Amino acid sequence: MRTLPAMTAVSRVLVYGIHGSGKSTMAARLAARLGLPWYPVDDLLWEPGWVEVPVAEQRRRIEQICRRDRWILDGAYHGWRDVPLARADVIIGLDHPRWRSFGWLLRRTLRRVASGEVICNGNRESWGSVLSTESILVWHLTGFGRERRRMRAWQAGSSGPPVLLLRHPAEVERWLADLPASAREPR
Known part of the structure; x- marks a missing residue:
């Protein structure tokens, strides 16, 4: 397992987890605490009317960031996914139990x-x-195990950024x- 860097030395953070695990809340709190700019992924992936941005354009937007x-x-x-993994200083993985993250997601939804x-x-x-086959609740149920395995494999691996679960x-x-508050000013 790789050693975690001091968070005051971190400039590029990937917050990861299943739908409903608190990624956006964590990212917002980290941005405020560390003085780093936060780019909400949903804003980059969805146009008005729930029109998904084509994957090639998603990738271009993420590469730019x-x-x-x-x-x-x-x-x-x-x-x-490979783009932020290649540049992140650290991954913060939210690895809550299924019942907890699904409960949060259900209440939020x-x-x-x-x-x-x-x-x-x-x-x-x-x-x-909410009642469609493309529901975020369905995505949680079908993706939970895969996302958990991915985070845990990243943490156990010897390459890539260090992972805090x-x-x-x-x-x-x-x-x-x-976490110490940063003296950095957001750009």
């Missing part, structure tokens, strides 16, 4: 449907999207509380 010296991304997907909350680029979740909300809170 990852060429920068400072960034936080809250996810990495199949068509371009129901809240968003009920409130009409805008998620990204004007998109909103609806009963139709956080497995419990209390562990997340302790780790964040121990």
Whole structure:
């Protein structure tokens, strides 16, 4: 296992986990704490009307961000996962139990449907999207094991950026509380 760098020396962070694990919340908190710019992945992948950006364009957008010296991304997907992996200083993996992350996702999804909350680029979740075969809830159920295995393999591997797996909300809170605030100004 690779040694984790001091977070004050980190400039490029990939936050990774299954849908509903808290990636965006973690990325936002890290950005505020470390003074790094956060690029919400959903904003890069979805156009209004839930039109998915073509994978080649997704990759171009991610490459443009990852060429920068400072960034936080809250996810990495199949068509371009290699791009942030090649540049990240560290991966923060949110490896919560299925029941916990699915519970968070279900509550969040129901809240968003009920409130009409805008998620990204004007998109909103609806009963139709929640009950479809392309539902984020279905994605969680079908992808959980694969995402967990991927994070754990990254952590056990000898190449790539070091991986910190956080497995419990209390562990997340302790780790964040121990991070020194950065004197860096966001660009």
